[in-house]
Amino acid sequence: MSTREYMLGNVAIARGIVEGGGKVISGYPGTPSSEIVDTLSAMKERDFYVEWSVNEKVAMEVAAGAAMTGVRSVVTMKHVGLNVAADPLMTLAYMGVKGGMIIIVADDPACHSSQNEQDTRKYSEFSLMPCLDPSTPQEAKDMIPYAFELSEKFEIPVIFRPTTRISHGKSEIELGTITDHKAEAKFEKDTSRWVMVPANAVIRHPHLLGIQEGIMEELENSPWNELTINENSKIGVIASGLASVYAKEAMEELGLEASFLKIGAYPVPEGLIKKMYEQCETVLVIEELEPIVEDRCKVIAKDIESPVKILGKTGGYVPRVSELNIDKCTKAMGEAFGIEVDVPEIAEPELELPPRPPALCAGCSHRATYHAMLKVFGKRAVFPSDIGCYTLGVQNGTVDTTLCMGGSITVASGIYDAGEKQPICCSIGDSTFFHTGINGLLNAVYNKSNITITILDNRITAMTGHQPNPGMGLTSTGEPTKEIDMELLCRGLGAEFVETVDPYDVKATEEVFKRAKDFEGPAVVITRQACVIHARRAGVRRVPFKVDTEKCIGCRMCVNLGCPAIEFDKETKKAHINAMCTGCGLCSATCKFDAIVEVQK
Amino acid sequence: MSSKASEFDLVISGVGGQGTILASDIIGRSAVLEGKGVRAAETHGMAQRGGSVVNHVRIGCELGSMIPLKGADCLLALEPVEALRYIEFLADDGVIIMNTESVYPVTVTTGKAPYPSVDSIVEKLKETHRVIAFNATEMAAEAGSRQAMNVVLVGAVSNFLPVKTETLLERVKEMVPPKTIDTNVKAFETGRSMVE
Numbered sequence: 001m002s003t004r005e006y007m008l009g010n011v012a013i014a015r016g017i018v019e020g021g022g023k024v025i026s027g028y029p030g031t032p033s034s035e036i037v038d039t040l041s042a043m044k045e046r047d048f049y050v051e052w053s054v055n056e057k058v059a060m061e062v063a064a065g066a067a068m069t070g071v072r073s074v075v076t077m078k079h080v081g082l083n084v085a086a087d088p089l090m091t092l093a094y095m096g097v098k099g100g101m102i103i104i105v106a107d108d109p110a111c112h113s114s115q116n117e118q119d120t121r122k123y124s125e126f127s128l129m130p131c132l133d134p135s136t137p138q139e140a141k142d143m144i145p146y147a148f149e150l151s152e153k154f155e156i157p158v159i160f161r162p163t164t165r166i167s168h169g170k171s172e173i174e175l176g177t178i179t180d181h182k183a184e185a186k187f188e189k190d191t192s193r194w195v196m197v198p199a200n201a202v203i204r205h206p207h208l209l210g211i212q213e214g215i216m217e218e219l220e221n222s223p224w225n226e227l228t229i230n231e232n233s234k235i236g237v238i239a240s241g242l243a244s245v246y247a248k249e250a251m252e253e254l255g256l257e258a259s260f261l262k263i264g265a266y267p268v269p270e271g272l273i274k275k276m277y278e279q280c281e282t283v284l285v286i287e288e289l290e291p292i293v294e295d296r297c298k299v300i301a302k303d304i305e306s307p308v309k310i311l312g313k314t315g316g317y318v319p320r321v322s323e324l325n326i327d328k329c330t331k332a333m334g335e336a337f338g339i340e341v342d343v344p345e346i347a348e349p350e351l352e353l354p355p356r357p358p359a360l361c362a363g364c365s366h367r368a369t370y371h372a373m374l375k376v377f378g379k380r381a382v383f384p385s386d387i388g389c390y391t392l393g394v395q396n397g398t399v400d401t402t403l404c405m406g407g408s409i410t411v412a413s414g415i416y417d418a419g420e421k422q423p424i425c426c427s428i429g430d431s432t433f434f435h436t437g438i439n440g441l442l443n444a445v446y447n448k449s450n451i452t453i454t455i456l457d458n459r460i461t462a463m464t465g466h467q468p469n470p471g472m473g474l475t476s477t478g479e480p481t482k483e484i485d486m487e488l489l490c491r492g493l494g495a496e497f498v499e500t501v502d503p504y505d506v507k508a509t510e511e512v513f514k515r516a517k518d519f520e521g522p523a524v525v526i527t528r529q530a531c532v533i534h535a536r537r538a539g540v541r542r543v544p545f546k547v548d549t550e551k552c553i554g555c556r557m558c559v560n561l562g563c564p565a566i567e568f569d570k571e572t573k574k575a576h577i578n579a580m581c582t583g584c585g586l587c588s589a590t591c592k593f594d595a596i597v598e599v600q601k
Numbered sequence: 602m603s604s605k606a607s608e609f610d611l612v613i614s615g616v617g618g619q620g621t622i623l624a625s626d627i628i629g630r631s632a633v634l635e636g637k638g639v640r641a642a643e644t645h646g647m648a649q650r651g652g653s654v655v656n657h658v659r660i661g662c663e664l665g666s667m668i669p670l671k672g673a674d675c676l677l678a679l680e681p682v683e684a685l686r687y688i689e690f691l692a693d694d695g696v697i698i699m700n701t702e703s704v705y706p707v708t709v710t711t712g713k714a715p716y717p718s719v720d721s722i723v724e725k726l727k728e729t730h731r732v733i734a735f736n737a738t739e740m741a742a743e744a745g746s747r748q749a750m751n752v753v754l755v756g757a758v759s760n761f762l763p764v765k766t767e768t769l770l771e772r773v774k775e776m777v778p779p780k781t782i783d784t785n786v787k788a789f790e791t792g793r794s795m796v797e
Contacts, residue, residue, distance in 0.1 A: 006626075006633040031646030113646030136640075136665075169666045170626075170641040172633040245665035249606045253669075326669040344671040346689045351725055353682055354714035356706035358617065358652035392650060395707065463647060562707045564651055579747070 003175045009137035009166045010035035012173045013104065016144025018048075021179040022074045023099075024066035025050045026059040028435065029464035030078030031113035032167035033106035037076055038465060041476040047182070052467050052476040055405070055435040056081035060088045060103070067097035067157070068194060069185035072148050076104040079118050080404065084436065086123070091196050092157060093127040094204035099183055100148030101157040103129070106167045109288045109323035113164075115387065115404065117321070119289035120161045124266050128208050130215050131159040131266040132224060133241035137171045139264065143224065145179065150218065154211050163242050163288065165323070216267050224264030227272045229279050233257040235337050236280035238273070238297065240264070240287040243324050247286045250329035254339060268296045277306040284336040285312035288324050311336045359392055362565035363542075363582030365529035366390045366456050368503040370398040371561060371586060373425055373454065376513035381423045384411040386437070388429035389463045389531075390456050395562050398427065406436025413440070413449040423517055425452040430486070431461035431469040438493065444522040445494035452516045453495075453524045456503075457486060458531040466534055490524045497523035504529055506589040532582050542583030543598045547575045551595035558587040558596060608637065608661025609763050610668045614687045615679030616704045617649035620751035624677070625656040627755050627776055631768040632660045642666035651707070655687050660763060677758050679737075679751060680704050681722045688726065696731045698757045698796075699723075700750060702738035733757065733796055740791050745784030752777070752785045756792025766793070 007015070014036050017025060025048060027037040040050045049066075053059035056077040063075035077085065082105045089103070105123070108114040124131035132147055134140035140162050147158040192200050219225065237256075239247035240263040251258065259279050261272055276283060277300075285294040294312035301308050313320045317332040327343070334341030360367050370393045373383070385391055385399040386408035393399045401411050412426035428437045433455050441453060461467040468474040473483030490498045497519045501512045509527060516523035530540070547558075554573040558566050565580040566587055577587070577596070588596040611628065615621045622643050629639045640662045644654035657668045668690055676691045678684030678699040691697065701719050708714040726732045737757075741749040752773055759769050770789055777785045 004633065006630045006639065112644070112648060165642055165666055168643055168645050170629055170643065171639055171666070242665065246667070249664045249669075252605050325667045326665070326672075330669075344669075344689075346670060349685055349688065349725070351685060351717045351721060352715065353686055354706050354709045354716050356616065356651075356653040356682070356686075357708070358648050358650040359707045361650060389650065392647075463650075465645075556712070560711055562711055564705075564707060564710070567705055567710050568712065 004172045005175060006170060007137070007173050008035060009140055009162060009169045011039050012137045012141040013144060013162065013167070014039035015173070015175065016141040017074050019141070019176045019178050020145035020148045021072050021181050022148070023048050023071040023182060024063060024073040025076070026053045026062040027076035028053055028056045028059050028081055029461050029467045030081050030106070031464055032108055032164045033076050033078045033104065034464045034467065035167070036104060037476060038467065046477070050476055052469065054470060056085040057088060060085040060092070063101055064088060064092050064097065066185070067099045067101035069187045070098040070183045071185050072100045072183070074102045074104060078114065079105055079107045079120050080114060080116060081105070082120060082123055084405065089123065089127055093129050094201055094208055095194065095196055096155040097151060097157055098155065100151035102144065102147045102151065102160050103157050104160045104162070107161055107163045107289070109163055115402065117289060119292065120159065121266060121292045122290060124159045125292065128212060129157055129159050130219060131161055133161050133264050133266065134166050135242055135244045135262065135264060137166055137169050138173055139224070140166050141173055142176070145176070146222070153218070154215055156211065161241070163323070165242055212267070216270065219265040219267065220269040220271050222265055225269040225272055226262045227275060228260045229275070230257055230259045231279070233259060234279070234281040235259070236261065236276045236283040237333070238263065238276070238283060238285045238293060240293050243286045243288050243329070246324050246326050246329045249326050250333055253326070253330060254333060254341065256333060256337070256339070263293055266292070268293055270300055273297055273300050274304060277301060277304070277308045280308055282309045282311065282337065284317060284332060285310060286318050286324065286329055286332060287312070289320065291320065357395070359395065359562060359564060360389065361532050362563050362580040363532040363584035364389070365458060365503045365527065365532070365584065366393060367396065367561060367563060368506060368584065368586045369454065369456055369509065369527040370396045371590065372503065372506055372509035372513055373398050373427070376510055376517060377423050377425045381425055382412070382415055382420060384408045384415065384424070384426040386428040386432045388432050390427055390429055393427070405432055406440055409437055409440030409444055409453050412451045412453070413444050413447065416449045416451050423452070425454060425517070427454045427456055430455060430457040430459065430471045434470050434484070438489070441490060441495060441522070441524070442493045449522050450520060451522055452513070453522060455486060455524065455526045457526050457528040459528070460531050460534050462531045462533070466531070486526055495522055495524045497521070498526070499524070500526040500528055502529055503527040504584055504586070506586065532584070536582065544577070544581035544583045545585065545588050545596050546577050546599045548595045548597055549574050551593050553593055555593070558591055561587060561590065563587065606662055606664050607659045610673045611658040611660070611675050611677060611758070611762070612668060612673045612687055612690045613656040613658065613677045613679070614683040615654055616683060617644070617652050617654050619679045619704070620748070621654055621656050621679060623776065624751040624755050625658045627769060627772045628658055628762060628764065630776070631764045631772045634768055635764055637661045637763070638663045640664065640666040653683055653686060675758060675761050677754055679754060681719045682716065684726065685722055691730060693729070696733065696761065697726055698733045698754060700737040700754060701734050702736050702750070735795050737792065741788050744787040744791055746781060749781070749785050749788035752788040753792035756789035757795045759789070759793050760796040
C-alpha cells in the first residue's frame with residue numbers, strides 16, 4: 001500500500017493527531033481550522049473521543065481536563081477563537097499538563113474568511129507556551145506527534161499554528177506510523193498543581209519562567225529550525241513558517257547567494273541566529289503578519305553588540321498586512337540587498353469587472369427573515385449582527401454591525417443603553433447563540449434592554465461547513481444526543497417574549513416581528529428553517545418557481561431580494577428565474593403582481 | 602512558462618459551488634499517482650458562498666502552493682469574468698481555457714454593476730494570449746448533466762498537463778458519484794477533443 005496520499009493540510013493534521021495518539025480532541029468550528037475535527041469525526045474506526053464544543057473556551061477546558069489525567073489531547077480553533085479561550089490559556093500555562101496537549105490555532109493572514117488577521121505567535125510570547133509554525137502540509141503532520149512529546153517533556157501545552165495556506169493547502173503526504181503509546185486516564189490529586197489559588201499561582205509563575213531555557217534548547221536542536229551558512233555571501237535571510245517556502249523560491253528565482261535560516265519553532269533559536277550574525281553583515285527577516293522574529297533578532301543583535309543590520313517590516317521591506325507570496329519576497333530581497341528585480345508588469349484590465357462578493361444561497365431562509373425584518377422595522381432601525389452566513393445579509397441592509405462571535409445581542413444592548421431612539425433588532429445564528437449569545441441574552445434580560453433578538457436557526461453551523469451544534473440533537477460523530485430546546489432555553493434565561501416562526505411563511509414572520517417590536521423589554525424571535533444546502537443533501541426537494549412574463553411588469557422587487565436565482569432580462573425588461581431556484585417561495589410571496597408561480601410538472 | 606520551482610503551474614478560477622475543488626483534486630491526485638510532488642491551494646469558508654474563487658495547482662513542486670504573478674502555464678476558468686479577474690497570474694506565453702457560460706453575481710442581477718459581454722472578454726484575452734473558449738456547460742448538459750462542466754474543462758486542460766490522460770480519466774471515474782461515471786467520462790472526452 002502506498003504511504004503517500006494527496007490530502008488537504010487539515011486532513012494531514014488530523015492524521016498527525018492519530019499518528020501521535022491523541023485521545024481527546026475538542027474544538028469549535030472556524031475557517032480555516034474546521035476540517036481537522038470534521039476529519040476525525042468522520043472516521044469509522046476510532047479509539048479516541050472527539051467533540052464539537054459550544055465555544056473555544058469550553059473546548060480548551062475540555063482538552064485541559066483530559067490532559068490533566070495524563071492522556072494526549074488536542075483543541076482546535078481559529079485565531080479569533082483563541083481570544084475567547086484566552087482566559088484558560090493564560091492560567092493553563094502556569095498549571096501545565098500531564099499528558100501532551102496541543103492547542104491548534106489556525107491563523108488567516110489576508111482575512112480570507114475572518115474579521116481580523118491577528119498573529120497567534122503573539123499569544124505564544126504572551127503565555128510563554130512554545131509554538132510550532134509549519135511551512136508545508138507535510139511538516140504540519142510531522143510536527144503533531146513531536147508536539148505531543150514536547151508537551152509531555154516540559155509538562156506544558158504546545159501551540160500549533162497553521163495558516164490558511166497550510167490548512168487549506170493540498171500536497172502529497174508521506175504517512176507515518178501510528179503510535180501505540182496510549183496513556184490510561186488517571187487523575188492524580190495535587191492541589192498545589194491543579195488549584196490555581198494565589199498561593200499556588202505565585203509558585204507556578206517562576207516555574208513557568210524556569211522551564212523556558214530548556215524549551216529553547218530543545219527547540220533550537222529540533223528539525224523545525226534549519227540554518228544553511230553560505231560562506232561566499234555576507235547577506236542572510238531569516239524566514240519563518242510558511243514564509244520560508246516563499247523565501248526559498250524567491251531566492252532560487254533570483255539566484256541569490258545568501259545564508260538562510262528557516263524558523264519553525266518558537267521561542268526563536270537564538271544560537272542559530274547568532275551563528276548567522278557571525279557570517280552576515282545584513283539580514284532580511286521575512287515573516288507573515290507581526291514582526292515577532294524580527295524584533296527578537298534586533299534584541300539578540302543588541303545583546304551581543306553585533307554590527308549586523310536587520311531589515312524586515314521595519315523600513316517597509318516586508319509588508320505587515322495580508323499574506324506574503326513569492327513576488328513580495330522577491331521584491332523585498334531586491335530592495336534589501338540592492339539587486340535588480342524583474343517585477344512583472346500587470347496591466348489594469350480595461351473591461352470593468354463586476355465584483356463577485358459571496359452571497360446568501362438561492363433559497364436561504366436568512367434572506368426571508370431579513371426581508372420581513374426590514375419591512376417591519378424599517379430602514380432607519382439599527383440592526384446589529386454576528387458572525388456566520390447571515391453576516392452576508394449586509395447586502396440586504398439588515399447588518400449594521402459585526403464585531404465578534406456573540407457580539408450582536410450585547411452590541412444591541414449597548415446601543416439601546418446609549419439612548420438610541422430608533423428601534424433595535426439584532427440577529428444571531430443558532431450555533432453562535434449557543435457559542436456566546438446566551439450570555440448576551442441573559443445580560444439583556446437582566447439589564448432590561450428594550451431590543452428584539454432574532455435567532456436565525458438554520459439547524460446547523462453552516463458557514464464553516466455544516467457542523468452539528470446542540471440544537472440539532474446530534475454529536476460531532478453523528479450520534480443522537482439531547483436536542484436543546486431553544487425556546488425553553490431563552491425562557492430559562494428570563495426572556496418573556498419568545499416566539500418561533502418559519503421564515504418561508506413571510507406573512508407570519510412579519511406578524512411575529514410586529515409583536516416583538518411592540519413588546520417592552522427584550523423580545524426573542526426564533527426563525528427556524530433548515531439550511532438549504534443541508535436540506536438538499538438530506539433529500540428535500542421543493543418545486544421551483546418561474547416568472548409569468550405576461551404578468552411581470554419589470555418592477556424589480558424580486559430582483560432586489562438579491563437571490564442568485566433571480567436575474568433581470570435587460571432585453572425583455574422582465575425578471576427571470578434560473579436553474580439555481582430551490583423553491584423557497586420568498587419572491588412569489590413578495591411579488592405584488594402574482595407574476596411568480598410554481599413550475600407546473 | 603513555469604518558474605524554476607515547478608514543472609507546471611495551473612490556476613483554476615470560478616464561482617463558489619461550480620466545482621473548482623473537484624477539478625483541482627482530479628488533477629492533483631493524478632499527478633501524485635505519477636510520482637510528482639504537488640502543491641495546491643484552494644478557497645474555503647465565507648468566499649465559497651457564490652463568491653469568486655481561485656485554486657492554484659503546482660505540479661512537480663516541493664515548495665509553496667502559491668503561483669507567482671505571471672507564473673502560470675495555464676489558466677482554467679469555469680466562468681468568463683473569473684478568467685479576466687485572475688489573468689495576472691498567467692505567464693505571457695500561457696494558455697487560457699475558459700467556459701463561455703456566464704454566472705451573474707448579485708451585483709449584476711441587482712443592477713449595481715454591468716457584466717461585460719462574453720465576446721468582449723474573449724476578444725480582450727485574445728489580444729495577449731492563446732485562448733480556447735467554448736460553452737462547457739452546454740457540452741456537459743449534452744453529456745448528461747450541466748454539473749459535469751468542471752470535468753469537461755479538466756478534459757480540455759488534459760491536453761497540456763504533464764500527466765497521462767488515462768491517469769486523469771481513472772481519477773474522474775474514482776472521484777465522481779458512481780451514478781454519474783458515464784456522464785463524466787463523456788464530459789471529459791468532449792472537453793479533451795476541444796483542443797487540437
